[in-house]
Amino acid sequence: MGVYIRPNTLSQALDALAERPYTPLAGGTDIYPAQANLAAWNRAPDLHVLDISALPDLQGIEETSGAWRLGALTTWTAAIESDLPVWFDGLRKAGRTVGGRQIQNRGTLAGNLCNASPAADGVPPLLALDCEVELASTAGRRRLPLSDFILGNRSTARRPDELLIALWIPKPRQAARSTFLKLGARNYLVISIAMVAATLEVHDGRVTAARLAVGSCSAAAQRLPDLEAALQDKPCDAALATTVEADHLSGLAPIDDVRGSADYRRDAALTLVRRALLDLVDAGSEMAA
Template sequence: MSPYHRPTTLQEALGLLAGPGLCIAAGCTDLFPATGARALCGPVLDITAIAALRGIAPEGDYIRLGATTTWADILRADLPAGFDMLRDAAREVGSVQIQTSGTLAGNICNASPAADGVPCLLALDAEVEIASLGATRQVHLGDFITGVRQTALRPGEMVTAILIPKAKTGGRSRFIKLGARTYLVISIAMVAARLEVENGHVSAAALAVGACSAVARRLPRQEAALIGTRADAGLVGRIEPTLIVPDLAPIDDIRAEATYRSGAAVELIRRAVDDLVAGVGKVAA
């Protein structure tokens, strides 16, 4: 039997991780399917008994989401409206069993192009807290995921938290995904959108697209085109393919061709923005 470690403190876990060959396990919702076997191979570091790694709490200028915080924890948490898109994503991450076991940090470390949490976290300007035995560092999520199944983690490091700047949690947000069916499906395309509105005009915009490119992308050109414009039904008309598609580098795979993904991403962004503007109108009324 392969060695199995289940430490109760972060320091103990990092000490074990300093050795070679350990596989970190949390929710295991992606880890087990990836093995292609009936059991995990090699030494396992189970981090689920480390209480300090789970939970959601304010910390200085950030809201801290511990590494083993689950999707179900997100659904139960009292969070600002800017997090609504992440809550929407949590409702659609697999079955209830997956939502109860799967972790937010596992979702980003798995680095799948179709990871539901990544566009939402990008639209919240998330940073990733990474620890090793001798140091801690923070990396913007956009720099953390470097490719398909690839991250910026170095040997001996693990993700300990996802940090959301409080200044980026304002406004209203929306998450929409497109798949072959409504539930229990890998997305063809997904979008996360967050708008802040002041005096009837867009004061801040964050738009991100997942499952289209090898890595989820923000849309800086389209965001810039929305800022300063009136937050009314006409805002959807400012969503332009020429401001979105060049930032995507869409992929071809068995689920969809690149051209289809490009069109789907534009349409989903339009729907998300339309929903947000309609919501702003209801609040104003």
């Protein structure tokens, strides 16, 4: 039989993880459907569940001198409705595509990362924000870039004795803006065929930093370092999208499945990247006006 515990303090949770492996439970929007699906085929394992929903150290959104800290229990609704800066708009847009309102009210950003689906909506916008994850165990704490945390399909760098406790988003050096675009069979309640997140930092009309990430086109969402370098110091105008070439997406590894072919995904990602840059150029013009 599986074990269920709901500790009241972080130290209690970490002590439990040090004794035996547990499956952390936050919003439950991934665990419950997965278990129900397995149960339908009489294959559901007995999980040892660590319910972290009562841990105060994992709650809240706060600003520090150089970053924003989002506790691991931050829900999509909280991220959407919180008074976060404009450069979080890409994350907000992604949040509005995650399931329906009930899922957004319960599902957490950290849970979306730990589930590590190739189609996880939270990964591209958080990659484009240079997110780091904070992990804690009885041995101490460590922080990893999100790109080093998600290793592949349903695979992360979290050790069995660790708990993801927070996301850290560094403040941009210059005025910044972000966006998120998702292609699916319909607008909502859909797993993406391809998705793109982009963040631009701009000073004196030129791009000083660019971060772009593509999801649903590899085992884990990928940044586009060659394109980011090519955008550096370019004028932030409508010609920016013409910088994007197919070779800039050569690091992606899309697959054929029921939602789309690999070739279609690759072409869709290229189009979405160009549209994302145009959206950010338009947003910058509106801000300047």
